[in-house]
Amino acid sequence: MSTLIPYKDAPRILIVVSGGANYFHNAIGERLAEAFRNLGCHVDVRLLKTYQPAEYDLALYVNLYEVAFVHAAGYPDAARTERIIQSGYQPNLSEALQTVAAIQQHAKHSGVVLLECVQTEWFARNHHLARTAGIHTFYDLGFHSQAHLLRDHSITYRFIPNTLTERERQKALAYQADQRERTIPWAFIGHMTPQRLHFAQKLIQRLGTRLGTQGVFYLPNLRPILSDGPHFNQAQLRRLLQNTRYYIWTAHHSYFYVESERFRDAVLAGCVPIKVQRRDSSIEAVDVPFKYLMLDESDFEEHLQVLDYERLRQRFLKDYLAMPPFETLLAEEILKQQL
Amino acid sequence: MTNLRERPHGVTIAIPNWNHEYLLGRSVGSALRAASELHKRGISSEVLVIDDHSKDGSLTLLRQLEALYFQHGLRVYLEAHNDGPAETRNVALRLARYRYILFLDADNELLPENVHLFYKSIRETQAALVYGNVIVLSAEGRTEKLYNSESVQDRLFDANYIDTFGLVDSLQILELGGYVTSAGLEDWFLDMQLCASGRLVVFVPIAIGFYYMLPNSMVLENSPEHVRMEKRFRRIFDQLNLRKGNLMRTRHLRYHPDLGFI
Numbered sequence: 001m002s003t004l005i006p007y008k009d010a011p012r013i014l015i016v017v018s019g020g021a022n023y024f025h026n027a028i029g030e031r032l033a034e035a036f037r038n039l040g041c042h043v044d045v046r047l048l049k050t051y052q053p054a055e056y057d058l059a060l061y062v063n064l065y066e067v068a069f070v071h072a073a074g075y076p077d078a079a080r081t082e083r084i085i086q087s088g089y090q091p092n093l094s095e096a097l098q099t100v101a102a103i104q105q106h107a108k109h110s111g112v113v114l115l116e117c118v119q120t121e122w123f124a125r126n127h128h129l130a131r132t133a134g135i136h137t138f139y140d141l142g143f144h145s146q147a148h149l150l151r152d153h154s155i156t157y158r159f160i161p162n163t164l165t166e167r168e169r170q171k172a173l174a175y176q177a178d179q180r181e182r183t184i185p186w187a188f189i190g191h192m193t194p195q196r197l198h199f200a201q202k203l204i205q206r207l208g209t210r211l212g213t214q215g216v217f218y219l220p221n222l223r224p225i226l227s228d229g230p231h232f233n234q235a236q237l238r239r240l241l242q243n244t245r246y247y248i249w250t251a252h253h254s255y256f257y258v259e260s261e262r263f264r265d266a267v268l269a270g271c272v273p274i275k276v277q278r279r280d281s282s283i284e285a286v287d288v289p290f291k292y293l294m295l296d297e298s299d300f301e302e303h304l305q306v307l308d309y310e311r312l313r314q315r316f317l318k319d320y321l322a323m324p325p326f327e328t329l330l331a332e333e334i335l336k337q338q339l
Numbered sequence: 340m341t342n343l344r345e346r347p348h349g350v351t352i353a354i355p356n357w358n359h360e361y362l363l364g365r366s367v368g369s370a371l372r373a374a375s376e377l378h379k380r381g382i383s384s385e386v387l388v389i390d391d392h393s394k395d396g397s398l399t400l401l402r403q404l405e406a407l408y409f410q411h412g413l414r415v416y417l418e419a420h421n422d423g424p425a426e427t428r429n430v431a432l433r434l435a436r437y438r439y440i441l442f443l444d445a446d447n448e449l450l451p452e453n454v455h456l457f458y459k460s461i462r463e464t465q466a467a468l469v470y471g472n473v474i475v476l477s478a479e480g481r482t483e484k485l486y487n488s489e490s491v492q493d494r495l496f497d498a499n500y501i502d503t504f505g506l507v508d509s510l511q512i513l514e515l516g517g518y519v520t521s522a523g524l525e526d527w528f529l530d531m532q533l534c535a536s537g538r539l540v541v542f543v544p545i546a547i548g549f550y551y552m553l554p555n556s557m558v559l560e561n562s563p564e565h566v567r568m569e570k571r572f573r574r575i576f577d578q579l580n581l582r583k584g585n586l587m588r589t590r591h592l593r594y595h596p597d598l599g600f601i
Contacts, residue, residue: 183597198482213452218544220489236601
């Protein structure tokens with residue numbers, strides 16, 4: 001493939017995922033593996049418990065905190081994970097950290113992969129644990145660099161645009177001529193917060209006549225995101241979005257952040273993503289793609305009423321495909337820099 | 340009363356009422372609009388208000404509404420005694436013209452355009468109960484909570500999170516004996532009874548309507564009576580604490596007519 005970079009010896013990469021806690025993060029690990037394999041790398045995807053000592057050029061931990069937490073909790077099933085989290089129990093992460101240390105001894109380089117707003121608690125937990133484990137590189141998959149927001153300047157921060165792999169590009173392209181009727185006018189998905197509930201009410205009561213009240217609206221309580229849990233898994237979400245016109249969401253926090261995975265889910269299902277920025281935050285003047293798909297909560301109703309669905313759909317697809325393939329960016333940002 | 344098994348397909352929107360004169364306009368209005376929407380889609384429907392011996396002005400209002408909207412499918416039944424919400428629902432189960440009954444409390448409001456999706460869902464899944472998101476609003480219209488927002492899970496046996504605002508298959512409910520009048524918290528009791536007996540209880544991830552919280556609401560989760568009932572329910576449904584190890588047939592079922600089970 002075009003992005004393949006010739007190496008004398010194929011780099012050996014270990015990707016460590018949690019195997020629990022958040023189904024989507026495990027899927028991201030698999031996606032990274034696919035992209036690295038497309039580049040000719042040798043890749044192993046492991047849980048901490050299935051790690052077999054071997055030499056690696058690079059070890060990547062997809063959300064280190066979740067990796068350690070799930071290991072320490074003994075890889076619980078969905079129901080037990082939920083009980084653990086509800087109880088507020090904090091497992092002892094020392095054994096997980098010992099395994100991480102063992103990996104570190106056999107890996108030339110290592111880093112934590114995150115798709116989080118750096119101002120949130122989720123990032124802080126990873127940051128703290130990474131420091132404890134002696135890992136100083138963070139790879140931020142997203143749509144905009146957050147380097148200026150980091151308070152700890154001792155870490156190495158690398159922003160990697162979360163674009164499409166070669167296989168995903170082909171899949172997205174197939175929607176270009178898609179003229180199927182999408183029967184679900186909108187989908188609003190996320191874990192339950194008071195702010196999101198208020199937004200859902202506005203969608204239904206104020207935009208019902210224009211957008212329809214029949215949108216799929218799913219706000220389960222925050223729980224571990226497992227493939228068989230109350231949250232939609234990736235296949236279920238994809239199936240829903242393939243029948244949906246607008247995929248709408250708001251963040252659960254008030255910081256500016258562009259959820260690149262939501263955009264990717266939309267383009268791979270051929271629908272139009274709409275990010276509604278909360279009233280208590282603002283769309284920063286940073287250079288981010290798809291700004292035309294980000295509406296401010298204060299006037300989103302006006303904008304949503306006049307959207308031209310087909311024109312937006314085509315523009316979004318074209319703009320997404322205009323970005324470099326994910327493999328190219330991984331090669332530039334990780335392989336060339338680190339190996 | 341017709342033979343229950345010969346009840347035609349269609350939707351009876353049943354509104355139990357007890358002293359909710361000032362709220363009936365909104366609930367009955369939304370039910371009549373829903374009946375009209377169903378009719379447009381070729382689905383038979385009616386609106387049945389069962390008054391549980393109200394003492395406020397409900398009776399006069401209901402008779403006036405019935406006179407005005409009888410041709411639109413509104414029927415009113417007045418109970419001779421105050422029998423409580425469970426028995427009122429059982430009256431609806433017996434008097435409904437159609438097999439599927441959408442229970443709408445007098446302080447609720449339906450989203451008329453969405454009802455046909457619940458009807459399609461219950462027909463296609465053969466569930467005993469389908470339900471969807473209920474947005475709970477304060478009397479001033481402020482969002483307060485979200486009810487009925489998740490599929491059936493084991494935790495249903497610990498606490499109720501499925502409000503009665505949903506569409507039931509009257510045939511299946513009557514086969515189980517209807518709502519248990521002696522238990523209190525009859526909606527929770529029925530939900531557990533359905534799950535324990537292998538019936539399908541299915542979540543449809545769209546909004547079904549709104550629930551307006553009022554002063555002196557009957558939901559008193561920490562009351563001594565509620566606590567007593569919880570103990571009794573545990574004795575009935577999970578005395579040996581084995582329920583969570585016995586996966587229910589209806590666990591995590593979500594359905595949308597355009598997607599199937601998701």
